[in-house]
Amino acid sequence: MTCNALPLPISETAILTARSFATQQPTREKAEKVLLNTLSVLTVSYYLNLMGVSTDVNVGDSWNPVMRLSTDVADLDVPGVGKIECRPASINEDFCYIPPESWGTRVAYVVVVIDECLEEAKVMGFVKGCSTEVLHYDELLPLEGLVEYLEWQKLAQSTLVSLSRWVSGVVEYGWQTVESLLENPQLRPVYVFRSVEAISGDTVLKETEAHSVRRAKLFDLGIQIANQPVILIVEITPQSDSKTSVRLQLHPTGAVYLQPSIVLSVLDESLNLFLEAQSRSADNYIQLQFSGEVGERFSVRVGHDGAYITEHFVI
Structure with missing residues (x-):
């Protein structure tokens, strides 16, 4: 060096x-x-x-x-x-x-x-x-x-999604409730038959905590995943020890399964890889869960075959 x-x-x-x-x-x-x-x-x-x-x-x-x-x-x-x-x-x-x-x-x-x-x-x-x-x-x-890294960081700072503000009802552009997003039949995963709460005995799209807040956003990586957009769901749950639980789920749209090899990643404040999950051939969804303190920053990256979309968050 x-x-x-x-x-x-x-x-x-x-x-x-x-x-x-x-x-x-x-x-x-x-x-x-x-x-x-x-x-x-x-x-x-x-x-x-x-x-x-x-x-x-x-x-x-x-x-x-x-x-x-x-x-x-x-x-x-x-x-x-x-x-x-x-x-x-x-x-x-x-x-x-x-x-x-x-x-x-x-x-x-x-x-x-x-x-x-x-x-x-x-x-x-x-x-x-x-x-x-x-x-x-x-x-x-x-x-x-x-x-280049500092310029990327500056852009990330200016586009932070504040999860703590979700609790008070302030939500950034592009994010909406899971229910409102899935009102569009073309976006609804095929395994959701009658409502967004019915998923083969699981509670994947259902709020599991009364004080949890969930929002969803559509991610479109284009032809890299056969023109199938995916839905990212972010759920936050305040915990008694001053930390906040964060659960991420990635779902298909208009299909039973996610395309294989879609990667869901969590990056820490320095953009180092913290958690990662990759879809297989028969996954309805993939999920990551972690906890952090108020003010802590992280990024979520959704990618497939070299194409990535990244969202930046602060708890």
């Missing part, structure tokens, strides 16, 4: 800022850490600005004197997207240290190697998520993919 690193100059202004922050620290070791953290943040900010991505260094914890003193932080805010962790690393090693306090709270983690003369910084690459203290260079994605 080192051969793909992008070298960038370190400006005098960046050095002055980093040294100013460093002089506020109580020990030499802490001062050195803050110096490198600050230069890493400014390097990534410089790179993103060159690529047309706006950043705001002033709102990050790394620009807060109290947070710099009490934590090992190197965050950079990208408006409309979230925070990136910009971690300094040594050219003499093949890994980077990622503080546990940053795990799961960043949209990306970028590794930067700064030379001893403070003249040049090499941006090594990035990862979308991290939950380990040791991040090896060979785990990094190429830097050229970072801007």
